[in-house]
Amino acid sequence: MIDLAALGLLREHDLHGYELRKRITELAGLRHALSFGSLYPALNRLETSGAVKAVDAAESSWVAPTIPMTGSLAGEASAFVARRRAGHNRLAPAKPGRNRRVYGITEVGERTLEDLLDDPATDERDFSLKVAFCRYLAPERRLALFERRRAQLKNQVAAEPHARRRNLRGGEHTERIDRYLRSLRDHELDTIGHEIAWLTALIDLERAIPESVVPPHQGDHHS
Amino acid sequence: MIDLAALGLLREHDLHGYELRKRITELAGLRHALSFGSLYPALNRLETSGAVKAVDAAESSWVAPTIPMTGSLAGEASAFVARRRAGHNRLAPAKPGRNRRVYGITEVGERTLEDLLDDPATDERDFSLKVAFCRYLAPERRLALFERRRAQLKNQVAAEPHARRRNLRGGEHTERIDRYLRSLRDHELDTIGHEIAWLTALIDLERAIPESVVPPHQGDHHS
DNA sequence: GTCATCATGTAAGCCGTTACATGATTGC
DNA sequence: GCAATCATGTAACGGCTTACATGATGAC
Numbered sequence: 001m002i003d004l005a006a007l008g009l010l011r012e013h014d015l016h017g018y019e020l021r022k023r024i025t026e027l028a029g030l031r032h033a034l035s036f037g038s039l040y041p042a043l044n045r046l047e048t049s050g051a052v053k054a055v056d057a058a059e060s061s062w063v064a065p066t067i068p069m070t071g072s073l074a075g076e077a078s079a080f081v082a083r084r085r086a087g088h089n090r091l092a093p094a095k096p097g098r099n100r101r102v103y104g105i106t107e108v109g110e111r112t113l114e115d116l117l118d119d120p121a122t123d124e125r126d127f128s129l130k131v132a133f134c135r136y137l138a139p140e141r142r143l144a145l146f147e148r149r150r151a152q153l154k155n156q157v158a159a160e161p162h163a164r165r166r167n168l169r170g171g172e173h174t175e176r177i178d179r180y181l182r183s184l185r186d187h188e189l190d191t192i193g194h195e196i197a198w199l200t201a202l203i204d205l206e207r208a209i210p211e212s213v214v215p216p217h218q219g220d221h222h223s
Numbered sequence: 224m225i226d227l228a229a230l231g232l233l234r235e236h237d238l239h240g241y242e243l244r245k246r247i248t249e250l251a252g253l254r255h256a257l258s259f260g261s262l263y264p265a266l267n268r269l270e271t272s273g274a275v276k277a278v279d280a281a282e283s284s285w286v287a288p289t290i291p292m293t294g295s296l297a298g299e300a301s302a303f304v305a306r307r308r309a310g311h312n313r314l315a316p317a318k319p320g321r322n323r324r325v326y327g328i329t330e331v332g333e334r335t336l337e338d339l340l341d342d343p344a345t346d347e348r349d350f351s352l353k354v355a356f357c358r359y360l361a362p363e364r365r366l367a368l369f370e371r372r373r374a375q376l377k378n379q380v381a382a383e384p385h386a387r388r389r390n391l392r393g394g395e396h397t398e399r400i401d402r403y404l405r406s407l408r409d410h411e412l413d414t415i416g417h418e419i420a421w422l423t424a425l426i427d428l429e430r431a432i433p434e435s436v437v438p439p440h441q442g443d444h445h446s
Numbered sequence: 447g448t449c450a451t452c453a454t455g456t457a458a459g460c461c462g463t464t465a466c467a468t469g470a471t472t473g474c
Numbered sequence: 475g476c477a478a479t480c481a482t483g484t485a486a487c488g489g490c491t492t493a494c495a496t497g498a499t500g501a502c
Contacts, residue, residue, distance in 0.1 A: 001462090002461085016481075017481075017482065018480060018481050018482075019480095019481095035462080035463060035464075036481090036482075036483075037462080037463065037465085037483085037484080037485090038461075038463075040484090041483085041484090042461095044483095099470080099481085099482095100470095100480085100481060100482085101481090101482080124255075128407060128411070131403055131404075131406075131407045132403070132407055134403050135401050135402075135404075156252070160252070179358075180354055180355070180357050180425075181354075181358075183425060184351060184354045184355055187417075187421045188252070188351070190417070190421075191414060191417065191418075194410075194414065194417065195410070195414075198406075198410045202403075224489080239453075239454095240453075240454070240455095241452060241454080242453095255490095257490085258490070258492075259454075259455075260455085260456080260492070260493085261489070261491075263454060263455055264455085322453080322454095322498080323452085323453060323454085324453090324454080
């Protein structure tokens, strides 16, 4: 899950851990804020497996994230800032390992990302995240992702009325269906219905416009 | 979480682990099926802490769970079935230790359940489960639960547009908002909006009908 | 008499958290 | 100079899963 998020974000541009964490948190946005205690070990794991590699901040086309109000500095200015921060211009930090570690995705990592996005086993847990990065999937795989999820939701709805049959027997005290529980069930079914409708719209649109967006990422390594 | 589900279900009637697991699974219904590997240790933990205790199946008002289509038998009939299945009528099982362990909730357990339902710290994770059992909360605490959740969701929506502001600086390649990501965000906001509306309806109804349903299970302090 | 289901458990491990510890940079 | 934030890590622990192991019961 964390691998998926990290690789998905790194696919767009190089980032260091701290910034990565902020972006992951704002991605899953609302639900939970990923903690550093899991991110940094995960990055080390990904580096060991060759999916990401540490890049020199000065060489990356990475947009300075720290500076709040400057907007995005382009080209030379950005590179200059990066160089200065990395100590190549003024003074050597003498502890290069103790500075930010900027990571970039490798080709191995890109393949890993595609595998993660395409793995049906993790659909349930990671669906939102997969949609967030599904632009990196081949159109046909993307369509399959949407349809798998829709089928799964339909199954849930189909399996549900079974539970509703429970209290048709009129005993004396048997109408303990509980108002709140019923309301909850209704709301959940409603929510699922909405998600199905959303998926249907996505699927239809996907079929209508066969070749939507081609994966970008020409981004950094040009020189 | 598992404690909340187990105590909530046991509050209604005694159950053994296997059956408990099925009911928990059908409660959270769709999302995930709780595994035995966590349920049984949890029950032992609860027993140690005095929240539940093993009861003699014959003495419990436990509704026979195994038989599928009988619905809920009331009072005497239920007790009869329980006795028969436990071997008091026809043949003795001869191995009482290696049979089902039927658990019942204690008074300590009932207080624990109320504490769990009332704990704001677990709202995020367990909200659905809390609603499923909120009938066991005092009306005012129940209302507080709903309102906390609604306020929290409103915060999420309020914090969101901030993220949308990101790409108004029109560079050349800044158009990368990604259709899928935008669709996902919209759908999530929509879903949150629906949940807020649902909660508002619950809250209004709660306020309109001050004393709705009094907790069952040994109803004592009711005029 | 065998198979499916019911029923209870243990062991290992995954994936994440909180809490702790450290140091570098920037703003005032 | 001092605090706030940026930045990276480690240690301990928590909750739940999978896989494994065992045995009883009921149906055919």
